[in-house]
Amino acid sequence: MTKLSVNINKIATLRNARGGNNPDVVKVALDAEKFGAQGITVHPRPDERHIRYDDVMKLKDVVTTEFNIEGYPDERFMEIIRIAKPAQATLVPDPPHVLTSNSGWDTISHQSMLKDIIAELHQYGTRVSIFINPEEKYFEPAKTAGTDRVELYTEPYAVNFHQNRDEAIKPYLRVSELAKELGLGLNAGHDLDLHNLNFLVKTIPYIDEVSIGHALICDALYYGLENTIQMYRRQLEI
Ligand SMILES: CC(=O)[C@@H](O)[C@H](O)COP(=O)(O)O
Numbered sequence: 499m500t501k502l503s504v505n506i507n508k509i510a511t512l513r514n515a516r517g518g519n520n521p522d523v524v525k526v527a528l529d530a531e532k533f534g535a536q537g538i539t540v541h542p543r544p545d546e547r548h549i550r551y552d553d554v555m556k557l558k559d560v561v562t563t564e565f566n567i568e569g570y571p572d573e574r575f576m577e578i579i580r581i582a583k584p585a586q587a588t589l590v591p592d593p594p595h596v597l598t599s600n601s602g603w604d605t606i607s608h609q610s611m612l613k614d615i616i617a618e619l620h621q622y623g624t625r626v627s628i629f630i631n632p633e634e635k636y637f638e639p640a641k642t643a644g645t646d647r648v649e650l651y652t653e654p655y656a657v658n659f660h661q662n663r664d665e666a667i668k669p670y671l672r673v674s675e676l677a678k679e680l681g682l683g684l685n686a687g688h689d690l691d692l693h694n695l696n697f698l699v700k701t702i703p704y705i706d707e708v709s710i711g712h713a714l715i716c717d718a719l720y721y722g723l724e725n726t727i728q729m730y731r732r733q734l735e736i
């Protein structure tokens with residue numbers, strides 16, 4: 499069964515908007531776990547626009563489901579992982595000022611860098627996932643780099659879903675078969691929501707984990723966090 503990891507970046511965005519501690523990121527993470535989240539994901543970007551270094555240092559001691567820390571593997575990120583030792587680190591090739599993640603790794607040109615980074619993260623006992631576009635040429639090099647999992651970058655799927663869901667999912671189906679043949683674990687994330695999630699996991703039933711943030715937090719404004727998490731869980735189970 500595909501697990502739901504709730505990305506709480508946008509809770510921190512709201513908190514930072516007024517400079518206090520409301521909403522309390524740690525409390526929301528613990529409540530999200532109580533409400534059915536099977537993991538907590540954060541993406542501490544270098545400019546700390548939402549999740550801050552201090553948030554990670556508090557969350558690492560209290561998250562009881564899977565803690566997943568995403569980010570570009572610069573020295574600051576590696577330090578965070580060295581200290582936090584999360585269940586999973588997801589490597590994302592984001593430049594510092596990108597609005598949001600907008601591509602997976604070029605695992606061909608970055609293979610040796612990724613290999614060294616992944617080897618170091620494995621020393622901390624952390625599972626490694628790398629963000630990847632649904633293009634077959636990147637999967638063999640990802641495997642050679644030593645990653646445990648790949649995370650399918652699903653924005654193109656989400657964008658094309660409403661036009662033609664069967665066409666939108668085709669590239670993902672192809673590369674998911676390849677990932678399976680290579681023995682790579684499979685995560686998925688970015689722009690997944692209540693409309694497009696079920697078709698993705700029904701068509702690709704061996705996705706280990708989806709990490710969902712933006713749409714889920716927006717839905718929670720209307721349905722409440724507990725109800726929303728359970729609505730997403732239901733989309734993974736029907
Ligand atoms: C890697 C990924 O797709 C998400 O973590 C995304 O980066 C969310 O980041 P923002 O919340 O900053 O948009």
Ligand SMILES: NCC(=O)COP(=O)(O)O
Nearest residue numbers: 505687688689709711712
């Ligand atoms: N890895 C994807 C993630 O953590 C959340 O992405 P989004 O749902 O905020 O687009």
